[in-house]
Amino acid sequence: MEGNDIAVYRPGELSGADRAAWTAIQSQAHLLGAPQLANPFLSPEFALAVGACRRDVRIAVVHEDGAPAAFLPFQRTAFGVGRAVGLGVSDAQGLMHRPGFQWDARELLHACGLSVLEFDHLVEGQKPFEATLLSTHPSPVVDLDEGYEAYLSRLRARSPNFVRRTLTKERKLGRDVGAVRYVHDERDPAALRVLMAWKSAQYRRTGRSDRFAQAWIVQLVERLFHTRTDTFGGLLSVLYAGDRPVAAHFGPRSERVLAGWFPAYDPAYAKFSPGLILHLHMIEEAAGASMAYLDLGRGEKAYKNSLKTRELTVSEGWVARPHPVALGHLARRAPVRALRNTVLSRPELFGPADRLLKRMGRIRSGRR
Structure with a gap:
C-alpha cells in the first residue's frame, strides 16, 4: 500500500x-x-x-x-x-x-x-x-435473475410437496382468517413495531439473546426503515390475512441484492406457515424488481434449505x-x-x- x-x-x-x-x-x-x-x-x-x-x-x-x-x-x-x-x-x-x-x-x-x-x-x-x-x-441465496416463474418451476421440480403444501396453506389462510394480501414495501411504522415485538418474543421463546433489547439495534432498524435512496433502502414486507398482519420481514436492499434480516410471524397462525408464504411473495416481487438474488444469510434453518438455489x-x-x-x-x-x-x-x-x-x-x- x-x-x-x-x-x-x-x-x-x-x-x-x-x-x-x-x-x-x-x-x-x-x-x-x-x-x-x-x-x-x-x-x-x-x-x-x-x-x-x-x-x-x-x-x-x-x-x-x-x-x-x-x-x-x-x-x-x-x-x-x-x-x-x-x-x-x-x-x-x-x-x-x-x-x-x-x-x-x-x-x-x-x-x-x-x-x-x-x-x-x-x-x-x-x-x-x-x-x-x-x-x-x-x-444460502435465492437467484432471481431468470424470473419468478423459472425459480418456481425449479423449486417444484426439486420439492413438489413443499410448493404444493405452501400454496395450499395460503388458500386455507384466506378461507379461515381473511383475504390474503401482501405488501412488499409497507411504509406504516406501526407494522415495523409489530415485527420487532414478534421477533423479541421469538428470541425469548427460543432462549436466544433478544437483539431488540439493545437500544442501538432498535434505533438502527428504525433509521434504516426511513432510509431510501436510488441504491439503498430499508424494506419492510408484510403478509396480511384480512386486516391482520400474520408475518413480516425487514431487511436492507441495494440495487441488486435484497438481504434477509429480521423475519417473524404471529405464532397464533403458525399452522398456516405464514413465514414461508411471505418469502414466496418476497421472492416474486424481488424478481419483478430485477434483483439478482435474495441473500437469506448465514445460519442453518429449514426454510432456507427449502428456498435456496445455491450458497455463498x-x-x-x-x-x-x-x-x-x-x-x-x-x-x-x-x-x-x-x-x-x-x-x-x-x-x-x-x-x-x-x-x-x-x-x-x-x-x-x-x-x-
Whole structure:
C-alpha cells in the first residue's frame, strides 16, 4: 500500500465525494468481477446508519493516485480492538474496493489505529483478511435473475410437496382468517413495531439473546426503515390475512441484492406457515424488481434449505498485528467462537443445545 493515502473519519465527516465514490464502486462491482460487494450491508448507507447509533464507528478511506480506491467501516474500542461495522447484526463484511486494488492487512490496521480486526461474515474475495480465519460458513441465496416463474418451476421440480403444501396453506389462510394480501414495501411504522415485538418474543421463546433489547439495534432498524435512496433502502414486507398482519420481514436492499434480516410471524397462525408464504411473495416481487438474488444469510434453518438455489461463503475470524492487546483479545475470543461453531456445525451437539435453550426460554417466559 506504499504511496496510498489512508484517512480515518467519523461517519459524519465523510465527504459527499467519498460517499458518491463508494456508491459508484458498489454499483459497478457485479460488472467487474466482484458481485459479493453488491450486498447492502456493504453500502455506505448501512455504515452511516450504524455510525448514527453508535459512537465507536469509524470509516477508513484509502486514496490511490488521488482518488478514493477503498473504504473500510469498523468499530473501535479505546484500546484499539476493532470489529466489523455492525458485527452481530451485519451479514456481509469486508473492504469495499475498486477492481485490482491491493492492500496489506497489517498496514491498513496500523493506519486505522487497530491491533486486531474481527469479522463474522467476511465476504469472499478479501484475501489479505483471510490469513487467520477460524471457519467458513454457507450463506444460502435465492437467484432471481431468470424470473419468478423459472425459480418456481425449479423449486417444484426439486420439492413438489413443499410448493404444493405452501400454496395450499395460503388458500386455507384466506378461507379461515381473511383475504390474503401482501405488501412488499409497507411504509406504516406501526407494522415495523409489530415485527420487532414478534421477533423479541421469538428470541425469548427460543432462549436466544433478544437483539431488540439493545437500544442501538432498535434505533438502527428504525433509521434504516426511513432510509431510501436510488441504491439503498430499508424494506419492510408484510403478509396480511384480512386486516391482520400474520408475518413480516425487514431487511436492507441495494440495487441488486435484497438481504434477509429480521423475519417473524404471529405464532397464533403458525399452522398456516405464514413465514414461508411471505418469502414466496418476497421472492416474486424481488424478481419483478430485477434483483439478482435474495441473500437469506448465514445460519442453518429449514426454510432456507427449502428456498435456496445455491450458497455463498462467508468467513469468521480476524486479522491482527503483533501487539499485546491483539494477543489478549484473541486469547479470550478464539475458544468461545471455536466452541460455538463446533456446536452449530454438528447436529448431535446442536440438537440438545437448541432444546436446552428453548427450555430455558419457556422457563424465563413463565411457561413449562
